[in-house]
Amino acid sequence: MHKTLPALATRLVSSLAAALLLSPSAQAAGQPDPGKRPSSADVLAAAQPGDWREVKAEDALLMELASGPVVIELAREFAPVHASNIVRLARGGYFDGLAIIRVQDNYVTQWGDADDEAPTARAKPADLAKAPVEFSRALKGLDFRALPERDGWAPQVGFVQGWPVAADPKKGHAWLTHCNSMVGAARGNEPDSSDGSGLYTVIGHAPRALDLNITSVGRVLQGMERLSALPRGAGALGFYEKAEQRTPIQRVRVLADVPEAERPKLQVLRTDTATWKRWLDSRRYRSGWFVHSPDRVELCSALPPVRPAP
Template sequence: MQERRPSHRTLALALCACAGLLTPTLALAQAAAPAPAASQPASAKPAGPAPGKKPSSADILAASKPTDWRTVDPELALQMELPAGKVIIELASAFAPVHAANIVKLTRAGYFDGLAVIRSQENYVTQWGDAEEDDAKARRKPDTLAKAPVEFSRPLKGLKLSALPERDTWAAKVGFVDGWPVAVDPKKGRAWLTHCNSIVGAARGNEPDSSDGSGLYAIIGHAPRALDLNITTVGRVLQGMDKLSSLPRGTGALGFYEKAEERTPITRVRVLADIPEAERPRLQVLRTDTATWQAWLNSRRFRGGGWFVHEPSKVELCGALPPVRSAP
């Protein structure tokens, strides 16, 4: 007999519990930790710009070289079409390989087509999937869909971390890996994607391994970092965040829409590689292992122009997500 999956309302309860909005806590059994990989050394204080005119972030990007950018793999990116427009999501296969593969399978099987955005909670998440997943009318999933393991974190070994020197509240060290915001526990040798604005995760129930990629959410508010290590993060919205963050807020519990007509329908979702090349978006993310990246970070720490009265002299992980552009 097929196990009955938790409803989206149960999934939402798990999301809120992880964020500290409800009482129950969720435990994570950590795997044996391998030796940590070498990472970029973090200085005690970031070096300031040279005397003279401070280049702006736009100046840095305008002067960037083609090699400063990485092109998004079309096999690992999705285009979700909503009535208001398109949302482009890159999948983080290096951090959640089974979930990412499942999401690609679901997309190619047309699973998401005709489903809906079922929840929009102020300063928290927008969630989409099958509102009838616990009902006889639930959408059938591909038979090849894998049983997804817990992918809350991965071994640090093998990752090239561009570490930030700034101290983080939630982790011993933070930085970026290939443009992904990452937190690290060097003692345990583990690394994980952080719940920054625009990060996409796989909704789950009370059981840590109850997600499979068929229910997804995007962070639309302030980074709820308490979710880190409690839910599998699977990607990042690269374009179209305004389409998700501007939806009417649900009036039901936890931001769920109480009536079917309040939900935003999903016209279809496609893997970018399956879109005809002439129509396919070609996006690039600023590489986070280059001198241009360090210069861009400094332009955020030491602001140019005449508007800033107080210069922050620091950046915060979720406030420094790498820029995205259409390939020239």
């Protein structure tokens, strides 16, 4: 057995990964002894079908790279205009043949049109919506489940249907947080200069200072490693200096437009259930390999697991 560290709560719980999490070596390396508190894997193994929610095919993108698929869920409740724009752009083939143009270590991977606002920029639909700033939204109307833990970045943090969210009840607003794997809409110096045609995802430590400064639009649910393990760009801000260093985007489709048989069907663990509370507790109270239980979770270290629909 390797000397090692315990398993990270996996983002993607495939049947293979679930099996591995329960393998003797994983157990020896990090799972609680029998009779101790249930591990995260134990909680997921005991979850019922109703503990998972579907990812709506109208609200998700399938981005195809040479290395394989990347699935992104869009957060319509938080960025409705950006989400609609992105769906519209994808349906018009806007992203097909564009590229990943920037990878800055411990920060972001960004994709879109390298020529952006140049005369050679790829055309967008003439009537594409001018997107407003969607940095936050009203707290009212959201099924916000606050964590008891505070993190200093916001009065409250927690989850809304699987999305990591910060909230300020006094001001009455809420916003998606810049956790690893969250996706946002790149903008220029003007706050309302994003339209959803340029996107990025967080590949390192959560840069929470970006919260309330840019529109978050979704989360990478599958294929995150295809974006995080790319060579870092050597130019300013991590942009690639040469076109041939970029990773081409073969195609981006709305999941609903992908033929049923080839469509990835994913589920996200619901964050309004007793199972979810047990899962959080399995992350809070650690034993086995751990000699010091942290007795807390942190928002960006507790994003809900994702699995293929059984």
